[in-house]
Amino acid sequence: MFEFDQYLGFLAFLTILTIGFWLMIFLLTFVVPYWIFGATIENFKLKQEAKRQARGEA
16 A cells, blocks of 8 residues: 555654644643733733832832
8 A cells, every 4th residue: 555655754744743733732722821921911010110110109
């Protein structure tokens, strides 16, 4: 059915496809929410500091 080089190519294709699938799952479930949450918290802290500076507090 398959020649040996076709078999290796098929295995390489499946490996790359699987790695890409799990990488996308990891990025969408952990990295992106972590990035958005961290940026939101940092933005909130900057706004709080700007309010303190505007009121003249140290």
